[in-house]
Amino acid sequence: MLTADLKKMEQGSSIFEREVRKLAVPVCKLFLDEQGQIVPVTFNPEGKPLNTKDAKPVAAEFRHIVQAGGNRLLTAKRKNLSPTLGQRAAVLFSGGPAAGGHNVVAGLKAVLGRQNVLLGVRGGPKGLLNGEFFTITDKDVKRILNTGGFDFLGSDRTKIKTTEQFLQVKKVCAKNKLNALVIVGGDDSNTNAALLAEYLYPEVQVIGVPKTIDGDLQAGKFLPISFGFDTATKIYAELVGNILQDTPSSRKYWHFIKLMGRAASHVALEVALQTRPAVTLISEEVAARKIPLRKIVDDLAQIVIKRAKKGLKHGVVIIPEGLIEFIPDLTDLLKTLNDLMARHAASLKNLSLAKRREFAAKELQSEQAALFKSLPEYIQEMLLLDRDSHGNLQVSQIPTEKLLIDMTAARIKQLSPDTPFATNSHFFGYEGRCGAPSLFDAAFTFNLGLIAGSLILDKRTGYMAALSDLHKGGRVLAIPLTGLINVEKRHGKDEMVIEKALVKTNSPAFKFLAARRRAWSAADVFTSPGPRQLWGPAANQMPISVALNQGYASLNFKL
Structure with a gap:
């Protein structure tokens, strides 16, 4: 009966929502083995260090992660045949929602596999401070794949910036035996990711994922756009x-x-x-x-x-x-x-x-x-x-x-x-x-999740997942967060921040x-x-x- 069918559509089960969860998401070939199964990749440094105009004060502020990675771009060219196993990673959303966030989680879960644990942080950075974790299951991923919003985890705009807050994060990570933390957010959130990567080094890896519908988190040819914009x-x-x-x-x-x-x-x-x-x-x-x-x-x-x-x-x-x-x-x-x-x-x-x-x-x-x-x-x-x-x-x-x-x-x-x-x-x-992600954003975010998870299994920290060459198969990259940070005057004092990418009038x-x-x-x-x-x-x-x-x-x- 029609009324019975209509009742079945409640709680995110419209015809569209049911079908979109079945939609195949394009994946970079580098992540697929001969059987078409998802596998992690390994990274190598490439090119000269990425430095902003404030490279010296940034290097002094982020001494550990700059020395560890040399501020060099990482590129993936081969599969990781011996990834680190038994990892406990957590993922959180920070700031306003953007379409595709759920697919980042799905990509992370897919590449980490069953030999590692993926935890969700409820309520963004505030939830991290409060230690609000739960285990993400395959059933969860099946339900959220290709859906809009940040409702699976929730989000907030808490900035982790005081000594007490950093110490609290360290305690929470130790208590929950975390090896890695993935922060999905915009320029300010990824600045926070860099600060946390430095503070938690070397015990906990911190990886950023670029999110903002405003499109103001970019890195030229290495990161053409942030997710949610499309x-x-x-x-x-x-x-x-x-x-x-x-x-x-x-x-x-x-x-x-x-x-x-x-x-x-x-x-x-x-x-x-x-x-x-x-x-x-x-x-x-x-x-x-x-x-x-x-x-x-x-x-x-x-x-x-x-x-x-x-x-x-x-x-x-x-x-x-x-x-x-x-x-x-x-x-x-x-x-x-x-x-x-x-x-x-x-x-x-x-x-x-x-x-x-x-x-x-x-x-x-x-x-x-x-x-x-x-x-x-x-x-x-x-x-x-x-x-x-x-x-x-x-x-x-x-x-x-x-x-x-x-x-x-x-x-x-x-x-x-x-x-x-x-x-x-x-x-x-x-x-x-919070609309259902476009096919571009669905694919972009799932692959960003695969990249973030691969960085964890490759023991990297202080990087932001990135994907370029979007017209020809995709180029899997990781950008050093410290290579994007400048010193800006905010509220009357100097602060380390990732500079917003504005529209260039010569573009x-x-x-x-x-x-x-x-x-x-x-x-x-x-x-x-x-x-x-x-x-x-x-x-x-x-x-x-x-x-x-x-x-x-x-x-x-x-x-």
């Missing part, structure tokens, strides 16, 4: 494509769409390449060219007016989440306001927001005062809200898309009062984090956008990529920006 951008591109298809249907709306990605604009760039909207703003270009807010608004107004004259009273504007932090005159204003709020904290404390606005307008210098007054009142008030413990405003809470809508509308009224400008705003973020992907965007704004030439495919003609498509930046000849990945 799935998220395909989900966003489907939504943007649907809206683009709606615009010439209703023929009257401009949609301003903000996309997740606070620091880097990789998501906005990739979605634009997949959909070809009328306007795409790239934060890194705004910063590089020092484009002021008024110029951004004026350009938007001019595009709206020009399209309206052609009968195109509609369009889509793509906005990266972190844009506001890259607009030079606005960031200068924010710094001044932060200082102003700090110096006059006592007198401002009991003032209403309206009185704060008056106070700020009087205290600011002429140019900044003019910029402040040009902003909508609700934005002015948001800029004068209470600061965090570091004296900074939480700029991610500012609705950049609405700011641009209101300022563009005002500018259009000045330039062409009769031009219609009806708008809608959207923010796509959480929608892209092939950005150059393609720059060369085509005038044509995209002049007419409706958009594309609607549709839903991501796990079977079918588009199933093997990799991110367009990855293919362009890596110099691949096609969009098809092949492992």
Whole structure:
């Protein structure tokens, strides 16, 4: 009966979920023996040491793991015929979820096999501190394979940075007889992995796995992208494509769409390449060219007016989440306001927001005062809200898309009062984090799990699993985490961190956008990529920006 079948679909058992668990995941041939069974690989150092501009202080901070590995890239070219056995490894998720995390676990379990034990850490780094472990079984892997989310283990954003926390991790590892720890996370989490690798050396190996939908954890030709990016951008591109298809249907709306990605604009760039909207703003270009807010608004107004004259009273504007932090005159204003709020904290404390606005307008210098007054009142008030413990405003809470809508509308009224400008705003973020992984991410993450497990069995520590040559079978690599670390000023003091990979304005992907965007704004030439495919003609498509930046000849990945 239908009702009985419908009840069976509960708890992750929809038709799609049942079938996706059966989907075969492509595996690099290096991991397969003659019978097609998964086996670990062994690694050898290759090339010169990978050093950042801060190689000396990094080497001093991470003395043990830098000396052990020489900061050299590891490459795998043969199977490991005598892997270390009897290992107890634990895996945890850190930070926000991204599609494919469960396949990292599946890859780890597959390569470690039954002669080693894989433990899961519940609740991320906090769970590690609390010693919340459980044994991962083959049955668990069968249930989570190719599924989205981080729900199998859970995650959190706890940063392990105090002496007490490091000591606690050491005690927990000893109590649970851990030989290895795998940390699945972004740039900050992998920085933490490096710190733990140094602190726990040589008793416990620590391996990182690159995760972030923002795409800002990259290492050039060695790591073209982090996992989760492909799935998220395909989900966003489907939504943007649907809206683009709606615009010439209703023929009257401009949609301003903000996309997740606070620091880097990789998501906005990739979605634009997949959909070809009328306007795409790239934060890194705004910063590089020092484009002021008024110029951004004026350009938007001019595009709206020009399209309206052609009968195109509609369009889509793509906005990266972190844009506001890259607009030079606005960031200068924010710094001044932060200082102003700090110096006059006592007198401002009991003032209403309206009185704060008056106070700020009087205290600011002429140019900044003019910029402040040009902003909508609700934005002015948001800029004068209470600061965090570091004296900074939480700029991610500012609705950049609405700011641009209101300022563009005002500018259009000045330039062409009769031009219609009806708008809608959207923010796509959480929608892209936990979808079932695309075939690219499913394969990418499973192989990253195989690499991480192989590094454990090869007795390596302080490395991040990596995979390159995605168009021709894959190249199995391990990147020394210390080869990615720089010294950055954060919250007023120097910290060792993995630098975020921002969009490069001289990259092939950005150059393609720059060369085509005038044509995209002049007419409706958009594309609607549709839903991501796990079977079918588009199933093997990799991110367009990855293919362009890596110099691949096609969009098809092949492992």
